[in-house]
Amino acid sequence: MSKKPSKGGAPALDMTPMVDLAFLLVTFFMLTASFRMSEPVVVDPPSSIGQVSLPDNHILVTIDNTGRAFFGISNSTAKMNALRQMAAKYKVPFTEQQIVKFSGLPSFGVDIKDLPAYIDANEQARTNFKNQKGVPLDTITPNNQLKDWISIGGTEAVKMYEEAKLKAVDAGGEFKAEKPRYAIKCDGKTKYIYVKDVIKTFTDLKLYQFNLITSLEGGGTVIDPTK
Amino acid sequence: MAEIADSGGGGHKGGKKRAKKQSTRIDMTPMVDLAFLLLTFFVLTATFSKPKSMELTFPAPPPPNQKIDEVKKGITFLLSKDNRIFYYEGQFRAADDEKGKKTELAELNFSQGSLHKFLLDKNKEMQEKIKALDVKHKNKQLEDTTFKRMVKEIKADKESYTYLIKTDDKATYKNVIDVIDELNVNVVGKYVMVDILKPEMDLVIEKVGAN
Numbered sequence: 001m002s003k004k005p006s007k008g009g010a011p012a013l014d015m016t017p018m019v020d021l022a023f024l025l026v027t028f029f030m031l032t033a034s035f036r037m038s039e040p041v042v043v044d045p046p047s048s049i050g051q052v053s054l055p056d057n058h059i060l061v062t063i064d065n066t067g068r069a070f071f072g073i074s075n076s077t078a079k080m081n082a083l084r085q086m087a088a089k090y091k092v093p094f095t096e097q098q099i100v101k102f103s104g105l106p107s108f109g110v111d112i113k114d115l116p117a118y119i120d121a122n123e124q125a126r127t128n129f130k131n132q133k134g135v136p137l138d139t140i141t142p143n144n145q146l147k148d149w150i151s152i153g154g155t156e157a158v159k160m161y162e163e164a165k166l167k168a169v170d171a172g173g174e175f176k177a178e179k180p181r182y183a184i185k186c187d188g189k190t191k192y193i194y195v196k197d198v199i200k201t202f203t204d205l206k207l208y209q210f211n212l213i214t215s216l217e218g219g220g221t222v223i224d225p226t227k
Numbered sequence: 228m229a230e231i232a233d234s235g236g237g238g239h240k241g242g243k244k245r246a247k248k249q250s251t252r253i254d255m256t257p258m259v260d261l262a263f264l265l266l267t268f269f270v271l272t273a274t275f276s277k278p279k280s281m282e283l284t285f286p287a288p289p290p291p292n293q294k295i296d297e298v299k300k301g302i303t304f305l306l307s308k309d310n311r312i313f314y315y316e317g318q319f320r321a322a323d324d325e326k327g328k329k330t331e332l333a334e335l336n337f338s339q340g341s342l343h344k345f346l347l348d349k350n351k352e353m354q355e356k357i358k359a360l361d362v363k364h365k366n367k368q369l370e371d372t373t374f375k376r377m378v379k380e381i382k383a384d385k386e387s388y389t390y391l392i393k394t395d396d397k398a399t400y401k402n403v404i405d406v407i408d409e410l411n412v413n414v415v416g417k418y419v420m421v422d423i424l425k426p427e428m429d430l431v432i433e434k435v436g437a438n
Contacts, residue, residue, distance in 0.1 A: 019259055022263055025266050026262055047408075048279075048411075050281030050408075050411075054278045187400065190400045191398070192394040192398045192403050196422075208284055209285075211280035214278075214404060214408075
């Protein structure tokens with residue numbers, strides 16, 4: 001391919017490096033992308049100087065500003081197992097498809113009785129789901145479903161973690177995953193008494209350590225102590 | 228634009244026609260378009276920062292029949308609506324007795340000079356001790372681990388203040404996080420979230436009104 005003197009018209013431009021770079025970037029972003037389904041509620045957490053990032057392996061309770069609680073587990077296998085056990089406990093039948101579909105959903109905030117309908121609904125219908133009143137968490141009456149979800153979900157998540165660890169050790173590899181952590185994500189405007197109910201649910205289960213999710217502090221809020 | 232495959236060698240002189248040479252260049256424009264389209268999509272959907280969080284440990288309920296020690300140097304924050312913070316020092320007293328006077332609430336707020344300054348004053352002693360250690364540590368007179376242990380000891384010192392955070396039923400989650408955050412900024416030794424007591428609640432209501 002010899003160089004030709006350009007005779008007017010479009011000048012030739014070697015695009016190969018640019019294309020190389022473009023594909024490199026595409027590959028990078030594709031591999032680092034983590035697809036998240038939109039959460040059922042928009043929650044605006046308060047800011048803090050907390051620097052600990054949320055562990056990948058977590059059990060999350062989201063509380064919106066009206067006090068509804070939403071529950072989610074990051075590990076999808078643990079989520080499926082938890083649903084099976086919950087279904088048996090509350091005698092709500094689920095089909096295998098529903099259980100599989102459930103594992104891909106983000107956190108949910110419905111009574112377990114409404115859960116089959118909630119799973120079958122499409123994404124649009126799910127956001128406007130009429131019985132989305134939050135997972136029941138009455139701390140006095142026995143209908144504390146959140147407690148069961150946390151308890152069963154927690155056990156399952158730990159089980160998954162142990163299994164993965166054993167597998168990794170058997171394979172002789174290094175095991176890096178973290179133990180599941182309990183996280184609470186809550187809107188800044190939520191009244192604290194709602195959060196307290198959720199925390200009470202945790203402490204009743206003898207779980208005393210949580211990660212409270214906060215957004216990163218904007219600049220200048222950490223006050224200079226010399227002032 | 229990319230060079231588009233041009234037709235072979237062009238016209239040759241003479242009547243002899245050679246087989247036309249096919250150019251090996253291909254038009255890359257559509258591919259590049261697609262690559263950039265994908266690139267734009269992934270750049271826009273990428274989430275770079277994982278959510279940050281603050282670790283918090285709540286107290287386990289004390290075993291029954293255990294006598295609860297009186298907190299010697301305690302400061303209790305009572306959070307209420309409209310971002311108001313009240314506090315009192317020491318043990319709660321419903322009325323004057325031989326040990327001290329009836330508890331009165333003082334008020335703080337979240338502006339720069341208030342809560343932050345209050346905590347700075349209260350923790351001056353501890354802060355200075357930590358600062359002195361820090362200087363030693365920077366001058367390599369202390370090992371990392373020794374330094375960490377000593378800071379921990381200072382924080383756990385019985386003589387330093389213990390902070391109790393209580394909320395009424397109208398306080399927001401943001402206020403709670405803000406107070407905890409402020410305590411963290413000030414490297415306070417000990418703080419704990421506790422339930423509010425009825426007499427304390429009454430005092431807060433006196434200040435802010437029942438509604």
